[in-house]
Amino acid sequence: MNKYLKQLKEGVLDQNPVLVQLLGMCPTLATTTSVKNAFGMGMAATAVLICSNIFISLLRKFIPKQVRIAAYIVIISGFVTAVELLMKAYVFSLYQSLGLFIPLIVVNCIILARAEAFASKNPVLPSAMDGLSMGLGFTFALCILGSIREILGSGKWMGLQVLPDSYPKMVIFVLPAGAFLTLGFVIAAVQKIRNTVEERARKKAAQKPAEQEENAA
Amino acid sequence: MEDLKLQEQPASQEAPAPVAEMPPLLTVSPSPHARQGITTSHLMRDVIIALLPATIWGIYIYGLRAALVILFSVLSCVVSELLFQILLKRTVTISDCSAILTGLLLGLNLPPNVPFYVPIVGGMFAIIVVKQLFGGIGKNIMNPALAARVFLMLCWTNQMTGFPKEYTRLWWSADAVTSATPLASLKVGALAENFNLLDLFLGRTGGCIGEISVLMLLIGGAYLLVRRVISWQIPVAYLGVVALLTFLFPAGGADRLPYMVASLCSGGLILGAFFMATDYVTSPVTNGGRLLFGLGCGLLTFFIRRFGGYPEGVSFSILIMNTLVWYLDMAFKPHVYGIQRKKKGEKKA
Numbered sequence: 171m172n173k174y175l176k177q178l179k180e181g182v183l184d185q186n187p188v189l190v191q192l193l194g195m196c197p198t199l200a201t202t203t204s205v206k207n208a209f210g211m212g213m214a215a216t217a218v219l220i221c222s223n224i225f226i227s228l229l230r231k232f233i234p235k236q237v238r239i240a241a242y243i244v245i246i247s248g249f250v251t252a253v254e255l256l257m258k259a260y261v262f263s264l265y266q267s268l269g270l271f272i273p274l275i276v277v278n279c280i281i282l283a284r285a286e287a288f289a290s291k292n293p294v295l296p297s298a299m300d301g302l303s304m305g306l307g308f309t310f311a312l313c314i315l316g317s318i319r320e321i322l323g324s325g326k327w328m329g330l331q332v333l334p335d336s337y338p339k340m341v342i343f344v345l346p347a348g349a350f351l352t353l354g355f356v357i358a359a360v361q362k363i364r365n366t367v368e369e370r371a372r373k374k375a376a377q378k379p380a381e382q383e384e385n386a387a
Numbered sequence: 388m389e390d391l392k393l394q395e396q397p398a399s400q401e402a403p404a405p406v407a408e409m410p411p412l413l414t415v416s417p418s419p420h421a422r423q424g425i426t427t428s429h430l431m432r433d434v435i436i437a438l439l440p441a442t443i444w445g446i447y448i449y450g451l452r453a454a455l456v457i458l459f460s461v462l463s464c465v466v467s468e469l470l471f472q473i474l475l476k477r478t479v480t481i482s483d484c485s486a487i488l489t490g491l492l493l494g495l496n497l498p499p500n501v502p503f504y505v506p507i508v509g510g511m512f513a514i515i516v517v518k519q520l521f522g523g524i525g526k527n528i529m530n531p532a533l534a535a536r537v538f539l540m541l542c543w544t545n546q547m548t549g550f551p552k553e554y555t556r557l558w559w560s561a562d563a564v565t566s567a568t569p570l571a572s573l574k575v576g577a578l579a580e581n582f583n584l585l586d587l588f589l590g591r592t593g594g595c596i597g598e599i600s601v602l603m604l605l606i607g608g609a610y611l612l613v614r615r616v617i618s619w620q621i622p623v624a625y626l627g628v629v630a631l632l633t634f635l636f637p638a639g640g641a642d643r644l645p646y647m648v649a650s651l652c653s654g655g656l657i658l659g660a661f662f663m664a665t666d667y668v669t670s671p672v673t674n675g676g677r678l679l680f681g682l683g684c685g686l687l688t689f690f691i692r693r694f695g696g697y698p699e700g701v702s703f704s705i706l707i708m709n710t711l712v713w714y715l716d717m718a719f720k721p722h723v724y725g726i727q728r729k730k731k732g733e734k735k736a
Contacts (some may be wrong), residue, residue: 225481338502338546340542340543341542341543342541342542346543347541351516
């Protein structure tokens with residue numbers, strides 16, 4: 171069980187697909203104009219990621235090496251079509267606002283990267299867990315970006331007014347240029363946090379042997 | 388270094404105490420050895436002096452509020468630079484006047500009736516995001532004032548494009564009758580019938596605080612050229628290309644010459660060509676590169692003005708060319724003395 175928790179932490183924090191691996195930039199920049207869109211996009215990608223990881227892991231011994239990418243794409247696009255039809259049926263407004271970016275999940279590099287790097291080499295259960303944790307990491311990053319952009323750009327969060335009406339909306343944050351700005355700042359902040367955590371860990375590790383030596387002496 | 392040590396040693400052996408008072412025996416430093424004594428702050432001060440006529444004219448046309456907008460912009464830039472450098476424990480460089488100049492340029496690029504948060508946020512963006520995050524003075528890729536102007540333009544398009552009529556002297560409040568600028572009327576169609584070219588040249592029109600008076604800007608530009616603060620290549624190439632293109636292709640059946648003059652005198656073209664495109668940090672250092680830089684700015688300005696969504700293209704085109712400066716400089720790399728250039732077709736000797 172501990173192994174799976176570690177995987178989850180890897181996906182959401184240490185190896186976050188968007189903020190650390192810088193994968194899947196296209197949907198990240200395009201669909202984070204509001205938290206609702208960002209969450210919807212994240213969840214759709216997570217669903218596809220889990221299912222495709224499971225299937226690719228199941229078929230990993232049957233797929234010939236030479237045509238594996240094509241085989242992955244076929245599996246992924248199958249699930250994307252299923253997710254697209256489901257969204258059309260049950261969350262039509264979200265489907266409309268995400269538009270083209272749902273079919274584009276097929277070529278989302280996070281999904282292909284996990285298929286190639288993880289699911290094709292690991293058993294089913296860890297692969298499913300990997301899909302879930304990477305998907306949650308993707309959703310988490312998208313929601314952070316979406317929150318910042320929606321609050322600054324339209325004064326709302328999840329469609330609720332959070333800033334007073336007199337707040338002059340900084341429209342640039344809803345525009346593509348604002349997406350790049352926000353992404354840059356969020357990545358910088360995450361990098362800073364990771365560096366300080368690492369630094370602390372290194373200091374602790376350096377202190378421990380010194381203490382042990384002292385104790386021994 | 389070793390020579391220096393060898394020479395210093397006997398001196399320190401003879402008299403160890405008064406060494407500090409003795410003049411250094413040998414000064415070892417890399418070239419250049421002859422210096423003019425011109426520093427960054429001298430140059431910045433010259434540019435600020437050159438901008439003063441246009442600033443004063445803007446305040447004369449638009450009243451105290453224009454001065455307040457400029458003041459807030461300058462203060463915001465200086466305070467941002469100070470706080471950022473203190474917080475990051477960097478050397479504080481506000482005394483080189485570059486932040487003041489950025490603030491002044493930004494203020495001159497704003498309409499006089501913007502709410503006061505616009506210059507304040509703009510100044511913060513210019514200094515912190517565009518300048519300091521890239522490493523401070525000398526390392527920024529884009530002109531901070533222009534990048535901030537574009538940021539504000541995209542943020543608050545309505546506030547940034549409602550220009551008051553000329554001679555509406557505003558005080559504290561920003562309520563003003565807005566009117567279309569000459570540039571906007573040029574964009575919509577041909578020259579308006581009551582389009583007075585003399586008014587355009589003298590600056591009796593609506594627009595941003597600092598861009599309206601071509602005469603005052605030319606005085607400032609001439610001062611900079613005479614003082615050799617800027618070189619002629621960028622403004623001449625820039626204005627020349629725009630003049631040529633607008634002369635050859637006047638829009639909406641207007642006469643060639645009036646259309647050309649109106650295009651040159653409206654919008655921020657003169658301000659951009661003399662004061663923004665020539666920024667040392669963000670323009671090429673080679674003469675050929677400068678000519679090409681001006682040419683690119685001119686072409687882009689013409690195309691954005693004619694075919695783009697916004698009436699004004701000066702800031703966008705200068706920013707785009709800013710990002711290409713490195714390539715322009717590489718294309719005109721100076722010939723190294725003593726090395727023969729390879730002729731075409733002649734590969735390895």
